[in-house]
Amino acid sequence: MAAVVVIIAGYAGAGAFLPSGDSFPEQSGPAQKNNSVSAQGDPNSQMNPPLSHADSIERMAIGEKYYSNICSVCHGDEGKGDGPVAKFLKIKPRDFTRAQFKFRSTASGQLPLDEDLYGSITGGMPGTGMPPFAQMDPKIVRDLIMYVKSLSPRFSDPTEYPLDTVKIGTPVPYTTESVRRGRAVYVKAKCWTCHGMQGKGDGPAVDNQFDDKGNKLYTPDLTNAWSKKVGFTPELVYKIFSTGLNGTTMPSYRDGLTENERWDLANYVIALSERRKPYDGLDIPQDSQ
């Protein structure tokens, strides 16, 4: 697994946040309300035009307006995840001041890319109170991202950069053999301690899982696609294994498992959600990838 090291670029009191994905509509602006803005991104991607300071202030103001009128009801005025709606939700809203984002393209413990935040806002978090703002104007989503990043000092801390992004690489085909190997990896990596031997989220350690804020963690039932938040394809599951979920007890297996082992494990998890037979894999179509 080759990781791509990203660079920082800053200019005129504002900086660029460089996207690494083709689907991300436009680069985000500065992460800070004031100055010393950092940027991140793929050095091979095309750099977007820089923002003027006045444009940055204007966009930040738009982001703040939308945040305070929409996002703050759950995430709180200061982004601490303590808005008035939070008490009704079993899975608590993200505390933006800690900048611990679960679903990222970056290495364990690192900050997310803008496109990760873009995906979370427009795709939502199924099963939680976070709806998909898919029809929100992309420019406003970018402004929101800029404001959300301003809520944590981590985004303006130069020591947080460069970010180490996870490369998807070449998937291992979704075959019976891969699923069988994935099952072995599942046992070897002790995934069952939380997710249970059958993947139903009922492992022996499941009752003692808390996030970094002390909120109860709800281990997903991997056999129920509806209980998943993100891992709907082998690529997305692979990404989770490679990045870990910051702020939770789900670690990164980027160093603990080989790339192929992670792909096999991802195929096994997908097989679980499709209710394939996890042991003999008889229902897995050969070379269905």
Add this chain to the structure above:
Amino acid sequence: MINFYRRVFAVLAFTLLPFSLANAIPMFSRPNHIPCSACHTGDFKLNDFGELFDGNGYQLPGTIDRTPVWENMIPPISLAVQDRESFTQTNDNLLPSNNSHAATFNSQTALLLSGGTIAPHVSYMTEYDVENTGNGELTAGLEYAFINLNNLFNTDMGQFNIRLGKARMELPFELTPEFYAANYLIYNYPLLISTINPLAFQLQMAQYGASVFGRWAELPFSPDYQLAISGGDAGEVNLQRARLIYFRVAPELTLGTIPTNIGLTLISGSQTIDPSDPSLLDTNNSFTYGIDWQLQDPWINMFTIWGQVMRFHNSNIQSISSGFFQDAAGGYLELDAVAIPEKLTLQARYDWLQEQNVFASVSNQQNLSQVSLTARWHLMPNVHLFIEGYNLTTTTTYPASDTQSHFYVSGGFFFGL
């Protein structure tokens, strides 16, 4: 009774068919894959995000949905069924012969709802109710149906909307009397004392009319507002001769560290009852005002305190009599607790209402007080179990002093799809 269950089953079966893959998430949460509690408080009130969703024309705030409901894969239909078994006991100090008690399987309600986007800036919402009134008879009717022209002037956060049709007025919270036995006494009180249809102008009932409403985030304290004109709830009310003007504004405040909404309500009504005999021409005017509040607990983030006090004045000027007026004042104080998020909610409420009417120099006073408690347990994704109890005490002074008490407790289930 059997017919009722057959009909409910038929509706259920019909509704379940297209939703079998939808994991049974209700109408608005289903396409967004979010739990009910993203918009609701654990019972049927809307939380702050639900208010934003509602105020944005049943679209996510910050967005202008351009996809009409018929282009979505999932039909915009929801079904709710509630059944309850109850025990009631009535005591009458003056007339012990009125004392009674009964245990009954007496209340079933089924609702069919539909709502969503018709076009950019146009959405709709409708609810059709079927209810077993307790003696085996079914009543059915359109509870409300309206069209929203939402997010006008290209706003996308519900600043300016127009609602046309039959709808409830904006109250401190979304009122769902269909699912509760204990009425909010002030919402049950008639705003216009009408001899034609005395139930036409209760706040708990949807009214025919038009309103402008929204949440103006750019203004100081981001006030919610509504200005409505209403003609009553039923077709037999003459719209030209009975009308109500309703205005409510509710800014967001912070009292110390306590997030608060304070609302002010003003209602003015008038009607002319025009019988066949011109000598009985009768004009009735009313004025109502009230203040409401919602306080969030900022410490353990578990409680919400709701309340409202209202004062009602009805004056009736008759051509042949010396006149009539009726004053009333009342309110409620409610404590809602989220004991276990998305699982267990508790409510405790105290209602009171004092009525005084004077006709031909004869005065009658009636005092009502009510204590109610409700617990709801979210058993499964679509099923709630509940226990509700209340005690209503009524004291009257005319023609003789009398006190009645009515105790009610019930339990049942709620199913939503």
